[in-house]
Amino acid sequence: MTRNRALRYGGRTLVLAATAFGMVAVAVPAVADDQPTAEQIVADCASGEGKCSFNSPELGKAYLGEPRQVSELLFNCTASPASQSMSWADTVGSSHSVGGSVTVGGGIEGIITASVTATYNYTWQSSHTETSSFTVNVQPGEVGWISRAQVMQRISGTWQTHYDDPKWGHYYWFVPDVITGPAPNGTDGKHSAVVVKSRKMTADEKKLCTTGATRGEVFTRSS
Numbered sequence: 001m002t003r004n005r006a007l008r009y010g011g012r013t014l015v016l017a018a019t020a021f022g023m024v025a026v027a028v029p030a031v032a033d034d035q036p037t038a039e040q041i042v043a044d045c046a047s048g049e050g051k052c053s054f055n056s057p058e059l060g061k062a063y064l065g066e067p068r069q070v071s072e073l074l075f076n077c078t079a080s081p082a083s084q085s086m087s088w089a090d091t092v093g094s095s096h097s098v099g100g101s102v103t104v105g106g107g108i109e110g111i112i113t114a115s116v117t118a119t120y121n122y123t124w125q126s127s128h129t130e131t132s133s134f135t136v137n138v139q140p141g142e143v144g145w146i147s148r149a150q151v152m153q154r155i156s157g158t159w160q161t162h163y164d165d166p167k168w169g170h171y172y173w174f175v176p177d178v179i180t181g182p183a184p185n186g187t188d189g190k191h192s193a194v195v196v197k198s199r200k201m202t203a204d205e206k207k208l209c210t211t212g213a214t215r216g217e218v219f220t221r222s223s
Contacts, residue, residue, distance in 0.1 A: 036168050038098045038175045041161050046107035050161035054115040060154035062188035071146035072220040075201065076138040077209030082218045087133045092150040094126040094181030102126045102179065112179060116155060124155070128182035136196050143205065144198040151190045153183035
């Protein structure tokens with residue numbers, strides 16, 4: 001659903017919602033130029049200017065997110081296989097289809113948490129952090145690193161914003177949204193994965209093995 005379609009949907013729903021709540025609202029649909037963007041509506045939810053709820057949350061099936069590098073790179077410039085213990089840290093946050101990330105401690109985080117908890121008795125977290133260490137084995141002339149994939153889950157719902165005084169011509173606005181964020185390990189049988197990966201050095205990386213302090217050494221560096 002595009003942004004404009006979503007907001008038009010909100011405008012059409014407004015008249016029914018306003019009648020049901022006994023509120024007075026402008027019956028003439030707002031023209032496109034008078035309509036807010038979805039981002040403006042959610043920003044009002046975050047700031048508290050609008051009294052918002054995240055209605056009818058639906059939990060999607062958990063899935064394994066894309067793997068990403070979580071450690072430094074380990075270069076083996078020697079003629080023998082090398083092993084080294086490396087620490088890693090990974091923080092995975094949440095985002096939503098309206099745009100942007102869900103800020104930890106921000107206004108909309110608490111609204112989503114309350115809605116999901118009330119509906120499913122499930123504690124949703126907008127961010128998840130893990131740290132550990134792993135032994136990386138690297139062959140001569142190769143680069144190794146640690147990669148991790150987080151269990152993820154989507155939550156679909158609709159933002160309902162109520163204003164004490166009409167804003168953009170209405171008391172109520174409705175915006176569909178999809179929240180994507182980390183899920184507990186084991187959700188729907190899915191488990192986060194930590195793996196060691198390696199590849200051949202590039203020509204530029206091989207030059208590092210023949211100059212300076214890294215000559216014939218095993219060393220680490222940020223990607």
